[in-house]
Amino acid sequence: MKTDQPLLQPIKVGPYTLKNRVFMAPLTRSRADNEGLVPTELHQIYYKQRASAGLIISEGSPISPQGIGYINTPGIYTPEQINGWKKVTDTVHEEGGRIFIQLWHVGRISHPDLQDGKLPVAPSAINPNTKSFTQEGFKETVTPRALETEEVAQIVQDFKKAAENAMKAGFDGVEIHAANGYLLHQFFSKNANQRTDKYGGSVENRARILFEVLDAISEVMDSNKVGVRLNPSLNDIFSIFADDETIEVFEYIVKKLNEYDLAYLHLTEPFNDVSNEPKVIKHTAKHFRPLYKGTFVTNAGFDKNKGNKVIEDGDVDAVAFGTLFISNPDLPKRFELDAPLQKADPDTFYVPGAKGYIDYPTLEEVENKHI
Numbered sequence: 001m002k003t004d005q006p007l008l009q010p011i012k013v014g015p016y017t018l019k020n021r022v023f024m025a026p027l028t029r030s031r032a033d034n035e036g037l038v039p040t041e042l043h044q045i046y047y048k049q050r051a052s053a054g055l056i057i058s059e060g061s062p063i064s065p066q067g068i069g070y071i072n073t074p075g076i077y078t079p080e081q082i083n084g085w086k087k088v089t090d091t092v093h094e095e096g097g098r099i100f101i102q103l104w105h106v107g108r109i110s111h112p113d114l115q116d117g118k119l120p121v122a123p124s125a126i127n128p129n130t131k132s133f134t135q136e137g138f139k140e141t142v143t144p145r146a147l148e149t150e151e152v153a154q155i156v157q158d159f160k161k162a163a164e165n166a167m168k169a170g171f172d173g174v175e176i177h178a179a180n181g182y183l184l185h186q187f188f189s190k191n192a193n194q195r196t197d198k199y200g201g202s203v204e205n206r207a208r209i210l211f212e213v214l215d216a217i218s219e220v221m222d223s224n225k226v227g228v229r230l231n232p233s234l235n236d237i238f239s240i241f242a243d244d245e246t247i248e249v250f251e252y253i254v255k256k257l258n259e260y261d262l263a264y265l266h267l268t269e270p271f272n273d274v275s276n277e278p279k280v281i282k283h284t285a286k287h288f289r290p291l292y293k294g295t296f297v298t299n300a301g302f303d304k305n306k307g308n309k310v311i312e313d314g315d316v317d318a319v320a321f322g323t324l325f326i327s328n329p330d331l332p333k334r335f336e337l338d339a340p341l342q343k344a345d346p347d348t349f350y351v352p353g354a355k356g357y358i359d360y361p362t363l364e365e366v367e368n369k370h371i
Contacts, residue, residue, distance in 0.1 A: 002335075002337075002338060005304075005308050005336070006021065006307075007020060007021050007308050007311060007319065007335055008020045008022070008332065008335065008336055009021060012295075013055060013263050013295055013318075014173060014222075014224035014225050014262075014264075015222070015224055018054035018055055018098060019054055019096075020332050021317065021318035021319060022319065022321060022335065023055045023056075023057060023297060023321070024053040024055070024056040024057060024320065024321065024322075024325045024331075025057060025321055026059055026060055026102040026177070026229070026322075027322050027325070028070060028073060028350065029046075029059055029357060030070060030071055030073060030349075030350040030352070031043060031046070031072060031352060031353075036081065037062075037068075037072070037075045038074060038081050038083075039074040039081065039084035039085050039087070040084065041087075042357060043074065043084070044091045045091075045358045046357055046358050047088050047099065048092060048094075048097075049329035049358060050325055051095035051097030052330055052332045053332065054318065054332075055098050055172075055318075056092060056097060056100070057100050057227070057266070057320065058088075058101045059073065059074070059102065060102045060104035061073070061075055061076040061085075061104055061162075062104050062106075063075075063105055063155075063158045063159055063161070064077050064162075066121060066155075067158070068110060068114050069106030069109045069110040069114065069120075070106075070350075071135055072352065073104075076103065076162045076165050076166055077158075082165050082168050082169045085101070085166075086169045086170050089169055089171055093170070098172045099171055099172055100172055100173040100227060100263070101169070101171045101174050102175040102176075102177050103162045103163065103174050103175065104177045104182065105158070105177075105182065105183040105184070106182045107121060107122045107123070107144070108120050108122035108126070108127070108128050108141065108144035109181060109182060109238055110141075110144075111132035111134050111142065112142060113134040113135065113136065119143075120145070121145050121147050121151070121183075122144035122146060123146065123183075123195055123199065124146050124192065124193055124195060124200075125143050125144060125145060126143070126191070126192055126194070127141055127142060127144070128181070128239040129239055146195070149197045149198070149199070156209065156216050157216065159217060160216035160219065160220060162174075163221055163226075164220040167221055172225065173221075174217070174225070174227070175226075175227040175229055175266065176213060176217075176226065176227070176228045177229055178229060178230055179229045179230050180231050180234065180237075181240045182238075184209060185231065185234070187206055187210075188206050188249050188253070189246070190206070190243050190245060191239070191240070192240060203245060203248055203252050207249060207252060207256070210253065211256065214228070218260075222261075223260050223261045224261045224262065225263055227265070227266055227297075228257060228262060228266065230253065230266070230267050230268070231267070231271075232246070232267065232287075232288070233268070233269065233271075233274060233281050233284050234271065235270070235277055235279075236272065237272070242274075242277060242279035250281075250288075254288050254292050255291050257292065257294075258294070262295075263295065264296065264297050265288075265295070265297065266297040266298075266299065267284045267297070267298055267299070268284065268298070269283070269300040271300060284298070285316050295317045295318070297316060297317065297318045297319070297320055298310060298320070299320040299321075300322075302321060304338075307319040324341060324344075326344040326356075327341070327342040327343055327344035327360045328341050329362055330362040330363055333362075337363070339363055342361075344356075
């Protein structure tokens with residue numbers, strides 16, 4: 001039993017003292033297969049099973065119908081969705097867990113099939129040339145419609161309303177999804193944002209929407225219950241390409257986030273090989289740690305040993321695990337006991353139903369089965 005691991009030490013995040021630093025990363029699972037995109041009993045069981053995480057960050061939850069880019073993703077914009085999520089947060093809290101909801105707008109990574117026939121929206125009318133997950137399977141994306149300046153203000157208000165709804169639903173906080181090539185990230189990127197208004201051009205203008213969102217949310221909840229997720233090293237995914245200002249824009253954002261008393265900053269390491277990319281940061285945590293004064297969380301490709309080391313080295317305060325939490329609902333216990341880890345089945349990541357969602361056994365269930 002190895003309880004002295006850095007990952008298993010308590011940590012203060014915002015107003016909360018969390019029991020460990022093994023966070024559950026936000027994971028799209030496409031289980032809200034109902035017309036209202038309402039969380040169901042399956043969601044209650046799924047998140048309850050994983051309540052031993054220091055912090056659960058929920059799957060991305062669209063802030064409005066316009067924000068939807070994948071089928072069966074539970075939203076946070078209707079009373080029914082709020083009530084569905086309330087049952088989820090209640091079950092997590094009954095188990096002694098903490099849960100934030102990730103607030104999501106995909107922007108151009110959508111499809112008219114998911115928008116009642118309308119075009120998806122984006123900073124500029126540039127096709128990401130990727131695929132969107134619709135009821136009829138993956139379809140090629142289309143050229144989106146560029147948002148009018150006043151429409152950006154409405155999206156900021158949608159984020160604010162979603163945060164307010166999250167509080168009604170009993171969440172302990174929210175995470176702003178400003179990563180992975182979705183709407184806010186599209187504003188940051190020169191090759192996705194060719195605007196000439198106050199949201200385009202300079203580094204400050206392209207980052208503006210994130211800080212407007214944070215300022216708006218601070219009107220309905222304390223900033224120390226808000227996290228921000230960024231992916232500064234994203235390259236060649238969803239047609240977000242690193243350019244001569246990519247490093248500058250993210251350094252500006254991270255430094256400016258010091259002005260906010262956030263719960264945490266959640267940065268993702270590179271998804272693909274960027275070793276030969278001069279405009280891409282190779283080691284996200286090491287690069288940004290000196291620039292940010294608050295609680296720092298990392299994600300992408302970590303196992304127990306790598307997670308313990310990155311905390312021990314002082315590069316981060318906590319590590320968010322994704323795939324490992326899918327197949328190991330009691331991941332902190334398995335780390336503690338150095339127990340074997342179960343492998344996840346990718347074929348069940350994004351399909352409806354219980355299989356591959358709530359049927360991965362805990363260590364205790366495995367042992368009881370063999371008694």
